[in-house]
Amino acid sequence: MTKPVEGFSKLSKEEKIDWIAKNYTDDPETTRALLKRYWHSDPKLQRLHDEFIENTLTNYYLPFGIAPNFLINRTLYAIPMAIEESSVVAAASRAAKFWLERGGFKTTVLGTEKIGQVHFMFHGDAARLETFFIQIKSKLISDAGPITKNMEKRGGGISNIELRDKTAALPHYYQLHCTFETLDAMGANFINSCLEQFAQTLEREARHFGPFVEAGENIEVVMSILSNYVPKCLVRAEVNCPVEKLDIGDAMAPEEFAQRVVRALAIAKVEPHRAVTHNKGIMNGIDAVVLATGNDFRAVEAGVHAYASREGTYTSLTHAELANGIFSFWIEVPLALGTVGGLTNLHPLVKLAMEILGKPTARELMQIAAVAGLAQNFAAVSSLVTTGIQEGHMKMHLLNILNQLGATPDEKKALTDHFKGNTATHSAVVDAFEHLRNRK
Numbered sequence: 001m002t003k004p005v006e007g008f009s010k011l012s013k014e015e016k017i018d019w020i021a022k023n024y025t026d027d028p029e030t031t032r033a034l035l036k037r038y039w040h041s042d043p044k045l046q047r048l049h050d051e052f053i054e055n056t057l058t059n060y061y062l063p064f065g066i067a068p069n070f071l072i073n074r075t076l077y078a079i080p081m082a083i084e085e086s087s088v089v090a091a092a093s094r095a096a097k098f099w100l101e102r103g104g105f106k107t108t109v110l111g112t113e114k115i116g117q118v119h120f121m122f123h124g125d126a127a128r129l130e131t132f133f134i135q136i137k138s139k140l141i142s143d144a145g146p147i148t149k150n151m152e153k154r155g156g157g158i159s160n161i162e163l164r165d166k167t168a169a170l171p172h173y174y175q176l177h178c179t180f181e182t183l184d185a186m187g188a189n190f191i192n193s194c195l196e197q198f199a200q201t202l203e204r205e206a207r208h209f210g211p212f213v214e215a216g217e218n219i220e221v222v223m224s225i226l227s228n229y230v231p232k233c234l235v236r237a238e239v240n241c242p243v244e245k246l247d248i249g250d251a252m253a254p255e256e257f258a259q260r261v262v263r264a265l266a267i268a269k270v271e272p273h274r275a276v277t278h279n280k281g282i283m284n285g286i287d288a289v290v291l292a293t294g295n296d297f298r299a300v301e302a303g304v305h306a307y308a309s310r311e312g313t314y315t316s317l318t319h320a321e322l323a324n325g326i327f328s329f330w331i332e333v334p335l336a337l338g339t340v341g342g343l344t345n346l347h348p349l350v351k352l353a354m355e356i357l358g359k360p361t362a363r364e365l366m367q368i369a370a371v372a373g374l375a376q377n378f379a380a381v382s383s384l385v386t387t388g389i390q391e392g393h394m395k396m397h398l399l400n401i402l403n404q405l406g407a408t409p410d411e412k413k414a415l416t417d418h419f420k421g422n423t424a425t426h427s428a429v430v431d432a433f434e435h436l437r438n439r440k
């Protein structure tokens with residue numbers, strides 16, 4: 001068995017590669033060669049990537065694609081997407097084209113409020129704590145002045161600090177529930193720095209607050225951290241058109257198609273098993289934009305799913321309605337995104353993604369990501385209620401299977417043509433491939 005390693009982070013990159021190759025892989029030479037093959041040829045660029053995290057060995061590629069033809073509030077966007085799933089970019093592009101011909105997407109930012117909390121324990125009189133909080137509130141804000149100065153100059157900063165009594169949920173537990181406006185920054189570092197300063201002020205002032213000293217009471221801060229649940233950092237995106245314009249070819253009449261979509265959404269609203277998959281399809285679009293633009297997809301995922309369960313049952317993030325001859329399809333989703341700071345100024349492909357999007361503000365990026373999610377959901381639900389998902393999915397997956405089988409470019413072309421008219425299940429592709437090889 002491999003022994004634990006001491007001081008791994010201090011080894012050079014070559015030494016780390018040697019260690020992992022020798023101790024965890026069957027063929028160390030091949031492992032070493034593979035890891036190095038994925039290094040960037042420009043050492044400066046490679047160093048940049050090395051320094052994003054600790055213990056970097058190499059780079060992990062994901063496709064970076066473009067879904068064009070997104071008309072959003074009368075501006076035409078080509079949306080960069082970073083994602084491994086074969087059908088996502090194709091589905092987004094299809095939905096973009098479909099709605100381009102029907103007026104495009106309309107979006108509104110409903111709020112940009114970010115949240116952070118100082119969690120603390122207080123064994124004592126709640127009314128005294130309230131008095132103390134009222135006395136120190138302005139001090140909390142002024143002590144954080146050096147951190148908030150620049151953000152305030154640009155129009156952002158701390159919006160509010162509230163004392164919340166959480167003792168009904170957990171004995172002696174209170175919090176400072178703080179809200180922020182972080183403009184074009186996602187704001188994690190800004191918020192966490194403010195919160196840690198609030199915590200220091202809180203503990204220091206409590207030690208000198210006469211009534212606490214007399215009563216032998218004190219505050220013990222447990223932790224200070226932003227919340228990724230941001231229900232008021234919310235964006236809405238929608239499409240609508242007269243139902244007769246919802247023509248999808250011979251498969252189905254527009255009215256029937258609209259009704260099927262509305263029914264599919266009604267199911268996703270009441271059935272959590274379906275809602276999770278339904279929302280996963282939405283996140284195919286949102287995550288791909290979030291990743292391509294260097295944002296934190298884990299934060300977005302956590303916040304979005306919490307929002308989907310805000311009423312106690314997990315439910316659909318999108319909504320559909322057919323009323324007075326108009327079909328409407330919309331999403332409301334919390335998205336805390338940034339277009340400055342973090343990877344956005346560092347990763348060359350992220351910078352390019354921002355350029356392609358016209359150097360958006362964070363508010364604009366929220367709208368673009370929400371549209372990508374809505375488009376993805378429209379494409380998925382449209383397939384599900386008509387042909388089923390596998391037809392399109394397997395067509396896109398075909399190349400992955402052929403690559404796994406080691407097909408040559410000529411074989412790929414022949415088999416892609418063959419499957420234009422045939423269902424591309426995994427076994428059908430393998431059979432057709434073997435048949436083609438044996439024929440040669």
Ligand code: MEV
Nearest residue numbers: 277278280281380381389
């Ligand atoms: C697959 O990645 C996403 C779908 O399952 C979404 C859905 O079912 O709505 C197709």
